Amino acid sequence: MKQLIYIITLFISSLSLAQNEAIFDQANALYNEGNYEAALGKYNTILESGQHSAALYFNIANAHYRLNHIAPSIYYFEKALLLKPNDKEIKNNIVYARNMTIDDIDDIPEVGFSRLVTNTTNLMSFDNWAKTAIGMVVLFIVLFLIYYFSESTSKKRFAFVSSMLSILIAFLALGFAFHKYELVEKNQPAIVFAVETPIKSEPNLRSPESFKLHEGTKVQVLDTVSNWKRIELSDGKTGWISSDAIKMLKVF
Structure with a gap:
């Protein structure tokens, strides 16, 4: 059946x-x-x-x-x-x-060590980082067995150094896998659909207006309170926007 x-x-x-x-x-x-x-x-x-x-x-x-x-x-x-x-x-x-959008928002690029970590993390997907970590653990086990059972001093030395290197790479890959997962989870982009909408300092209509946004602007959603979304722009500005004024991109 x-x-x-x-x-x-x-x-x-x-x-x-x-x-x-x-x-x-x-x-x-x-x-x-x-x-x-x-x-x-x-x-x-x-x-x-x-x-x-x-x-x-x-x-x-x-x-x-x-x-x-x-x-x-x-x-x-x-x-x-x-x-x-x-x-x-x-x-x-x-x-x-x-180029059709009205809002001109500057990007704040990452610099230094933070940029290096992010760029390295984005070299592969979460799955590929996880597979790399598993592969390195398997390699560590094989090399450790070679080290344990080998009678040659040179082979022992090579197997020991290689096994330590492989387990180090495994931990690094695991760290990058978790970081990639965090980046993906934190990445909640949305597009403003309202022709013009006020961005409030707090999630209510009575709060002061911080600035305005116009249709087509891309934002990051940080939090949700009732019918309000806390957003962040690429220049670092934050505020609250009505949920009806935007559409989330990762909804399929």
Whole structure:
């Protein structure tokens, strides 16, 4: 019975995938004809079916860009970039979309040891750092056994030094794995969708206004209180924004 259910589910999924591919081709044809609104309707039909991909988000972003929809174009370019962070075409197009925004916010770059640690951590994913740590532990065990059972002094010396080096690398890789996990968890980006919205000093309407933000600006969400989000800008400024004024990027 379970096998029959699995086969039926697989068959339905295949039909849905084939249907979405046909809709995707139709949407692309409409886009190439300059009918961007109709193309968006087709793309959104695919999204509503639960299918997500960098190519789909990228095409949705391009359609919104053609229609001068600032926030949606940046939002979907950013979502595409989350799925394909090294894609040059996405990176190039998102620059054009960001040029439509009003807010001019400077980035505060990391410096010194903090920058070195972050750059090293970002060389690999959490999974790859974890696999490296496990691999080094296995290597340590093998080298330690060679050291323990070898009768040659030179082999013992080589195995001992190599085993110590491998366990050191294992601990470093484990540290980078946990740091990568923390970076990913702390990274909660969102895009401002309100045309203009006040940023409050506290999470309530009566609090003083610290500054204003406009559509398309990217922020980091630090905390949530009721219907308010505490955000941070790339220049270090913080404040509270209504949850309705932004859309979280890591929601798929």
